[in-house]
Amino acid sequence: MNAAGSAPGNDPGSPLWFLAELTYRCPLQCAYCSNPLDFARYREELTTDEWLRVLREVRQLGAVQLGFSGGEPLVRKDLEILVAEARKLGFYSNLITSGVGLDGDRLAALKEAGLDHVQISFQAATAELSDDVAGRAQFAHKEAMAREIRRQGYPMVLNVVLHRRNLDQIEEILQMAADLGADYVELANTQYHGWAYLNRTALMPSRRQLLHAEEVANRWRKRMEGRMKIYFIWSDYYEGRPKPCMNGWGTTFIGVAPDGSAIPCHGAAMLPGPALPSVREHGLDWIWRESELFNRFRGTEWMQEPCRSCPERGKDFGGCRCQAYLLSGDAAVTDPTCSLSPLHERVRHAVERADLPGAPAEQPLLLRNARHSRQLSEAENSPEPDPATTEQR
Amino acid sequence: MTAIGPDTRITLGHGMRFQWEPSQEAHVLLYPEGMVKLNDSASAVLKHCDGRRVSEILEALHTQFPDADLDADVHAFLEDAHERGWIRAGE
Ligand code: SF4
Numbered sequence: 458m459n460a461a462g463s464a465p466g467n468d469p470g471s472p473l474w475f476l477a478e479l480t481y482r483c484p485l486q487c488a489y490c491s492n493p494l495d496f497a498r499y500r501e502e503l504t505t506d507e508w509l510r511v512l513r514e515v516r517q518l519g520a521v522q523l524g525f526s527g528g529e530p531l532v533r534k535d536l537e538i539l540v541a542e543a544r545k546l547g548f549y550s551n552l553i554t555s556g557v558g559l560d561g562d563r564l565a566a567l568k569e570a571g572l573d574h575v576q577i578s579f580q581a582a583t584a585e586l587s588d589d590v591a592g593r594a595q596f597a598h599k600e601a602m603a604r605e606i607r608r609q610g611y612p613m614v615l616n617v618v619l620h621r622r623n624l625d626q627i628e629e630i631l632q633m634a635a636d637l638g639a640d641y642v643e644l645a646n647t648q649y650h651g652w653a654y655l656n657r658t659a660l661m662p663s664r665r666q667l668l669h670a671e672e673v674a675n676r677w678r679k680r681m682e683g684r685m686k687i688y689f690i691w692s693d694y695y696e697g698r699p700k701p702c703m704n705g706w707g708t709t710f711i712g713v714a715p716d717g718s719a720i721p722c723h724g725a726a727m728l729p730g731p732a733l734p735s736v737r738e739h740g741l742d743w744i745w746r747e748s749e750l751f752n753r754f755r756g757t758e759w760m761q762e763p764c765r766s767c768p769e770r771g772k773d774f775g776g777c778r779c780q781a782y783l784l785s786g787d788a789a790v791t792d793p794t795c796s797l798s799p800l801h802e803r804v805r806h807a808v809e810r811a812d813l814p815g816a817p818a819e820q821p822l823l824l825r826n827a828r829h830s831r832q833l834s835e836a837e838n839s840p841e842p843d844p845a846t847t848e849q850r
Numbered sequence: 851m852t853a854i855g856p857d858t859r860i861t862l863g864h865g866m867r868f869q870w871e872p873s874q875e876a877h878v879l880l881y882p883e884g885m886v887k888l889n890d891s892a893s894a895v896l897k898h899c900d901g902r903r904v905s906e907i908l909e910a911l912h913t914q915f916p917d918a919d920l921d922a923d924v925h926a927f928l929e930d931a932h933e934r935g936w937i938r939a940g941e
């Protein structure tokens with residue numbers, strides 16, 4: 458073996474990142490949400506004691522960065538208890554929140570418990586557009602909460618998922634971030650998984666929009682040097698090369714979904730194959746080292762051509778397995794966002810369609826909420842909905 | 851930007867945490883959603899960046915490594931660390 462990663466049976470090393478998806482309940486309905494389409498099925502959330510055990514076991518494995526996420530993690534009343542335990546264990550804990558449901562007292566209590574950092578997401582720079590992509594987004598409240606996060610001395614990352622409808626607000630978004638005193642701004646272009654895949658036609662921007670937004674971000678980066686760090690992250694659809702998804706399957710990242718399913722990446726729940734290993738049935742050590750799921754795409758043995766003999770395979774690991782599955786029906790093929798993939802034209806066509814004037818802007822968004830989730834789950838037997846057909850309706 | 855002189859007080863950057871990580875067998879610097887693994891000399895200096903003055907940090911290092919001529923290296927490291935946002939320099 459000469460590439461990065463390790464084959465099953467070898468020591469996989471330690472994960473660094475642990476994502477605790479505490480709940481899929483959320484007051485917002487972002488049309489690009491990366492939660493599973495059938496999130497409404499996840500009813501049996503782990504109890505406080507179960508989460509405490511999971512935290513201890515994952516820390517034992519060596520993970521040090523911890524994200525409390527969801528859904529909206531603030532929905533869990535026991536968040537303070539979990540944060541306190543995380544601090545005791547030596548995790549660096551990040552709260553990944555929309556700010557909806559937050560108030561000054563809760564922030565102070567979380568600080569007291571040892572929370573290190575808050576990442577707050579905004580949908581847009583105006584209330585109107587925020588409501589448009591996320592249901593009732595409570596824009597003014599979120600702004601107030603961002604100010605409160607800074608007032609209480611937390612480092613703050615302000616995250617905005619970018620897409621066709623808000624990219625042209627980039628100037629206003631950066632102005633807002635500067636006014637709110639963000640330490641870091643993450644301008645992350647939509648990745649087309651989960652709900653975003655369903656809404657792909659409506660969300661995909663033209664290349665012109667992306668280039669303009671990047672230029673504005675670069676200008677602001679210079680202006681804010683030393684005060685606010687700005688990251689502008691392209692979507693792999695437009696780049697011709699996939700992202701090094703999760704820094705390689707089973708090398709760095711481990712997540713646990715609200716019901717206790719362990720996941721090697723955000724989208725793993727939709728992959729075909731045996732049921733996800735549950736922390737209710739197995740120790741985290743076994744899940745990380747031994748489970749079939751975490752070994753499925755470890756190392757390079759599983760790869761097909763063109764990845765198998767490609768010099769890039771140790772850098773991008775063949776891209777994202779969920780995207781490969783979404784776009785081809787086979788999770789082990791080269792990620793079609795790669796220009797070397799025989800299926801790349803599917804991605805290219807989508808990008809070209811987004812460049813056509815007019816039409817996509819009129820596409821309605823399917824908001825992420827429990828009703829839509831149940832409807833989608835009921836449409837059983839039907840494979841992943843294909844935006845190409847959705848579009849023709 | 852503050853120039854770093856003997857009287858400058860050095861603290862860790864906003865939101866930074868310095869700790870020993872058994873699984874890395876190294877000291878690390880943790881910050882929002884990231885981590886740097888530190889080599890021995892970086893961690894020897896950062897250990898003392900708790901609001902002490904540069905002169906005090908040097909004194910502590912001289913006690914720890916009596917035979918080493920390290921002032922220039924420490925200054926260069928502090929400048930670099932400041933640029934990266936690992937430390938803050940104040941009066
Ligand atoms: S992306 Fe939006 S809907 Fe999804 S969990 Fe986050 S805030 Fe809720």
Ligand code: SF4
Pocket residue numbers: 698699763764765767768769770771773774775776791792795796797798
């Ligand atoms: S062929 Fe595979 S390894 Fe090579 S660049 Fe494309 S995705 Fe990466």
